[in-house]
Amino acid sequence: MAAPSGAATAPARIHADRAAGTLEIDWRDDHRTSYDAVTLRWLCPCAFCRGEAGLPGWLDSAPELTSEQTRLVDMQLVGQYAIAPTWGDGHHTGYYSFATLRDMCPCDQCTERRSSEGRATIGRPDHAGHAGDSRPEAGDDR
Ligand SMILES: [Zn+2]
Ligand SMILES: [Zn+2]
Numbered sequence: 001m002a003a004p005s006g007a008a009t010a011p012a013r014i015h016a017d018r019a020a021g022t023l024e025i026d027w028r029d030d031h032r033t034s035y036d037a038v039t040l041r042w043l044c045p046c047a048f049c050r051g052e053a054g055l056p057g058w059l060d061s062a063p064e065l066t067s068e069q070t071r072l073v074d075m076q077l078v079g080q081y082a083i084a085p086t087w088g089d090g091h092h093t094g095y096y097s098f099a100t101l102r103d104m105c106p107c108d109q110c111t112e113r114r115s116s117e118g119r120a121t122i123g124r125p126d127h128a129g130h131a132g133d134s135r136p137e138a139g140d141d142r
Contacts, residue, residue, distance in 0.1 A: 006029075008027055009099045011098055014026075018072050018073065021071065022035065022036055025102075033101060037070050041070045042065075043100070045097075045100065068087070071087060083101075084096070
């Protein structure tokens with residue numbers, strides 16, 4: 001299956017339920033994506049969380065997220081292409097593009113697609129098999 005595009009990344013309906021801490025998106029191709037706040041927080045694409053210029057981000061250190069840090073307090077639409085959640089700790093710099101949200105959809109079908117493409121599942125970074133290519137290829141670890 002090809003990477004999602006077109007109707008697959010166009011939201012027909014977006015529903016953020018702050019009380020339940022969930023984000024639901026219905027796509028134009030009739031697929032439904034549902035994120036819980038914790039999963040969404042781990043996906044934060046901002047430079048602080050993800051790192052930049054080859055440097056690891058805050059989430060790469062596998063921090064213990066507090067309930068404040070995973071509490072969805074607001075959700076802004078960013079143009080036609082992304083949403084920016086605000087979290088209980090005031091963090092709001094992550095712009096989640098619809099393409100990313102669809103691509104990282106946690107449903108069984110999409111998880112299957114990602115694993116068939118050899119891509120990691122979402123969630124906490126896996127320290128054992130960290131796939132960072134910033135590490136130099138070392139052949140002299142003795
Ligand atoms: Zn962030
Ligand atoms: Zn899905």
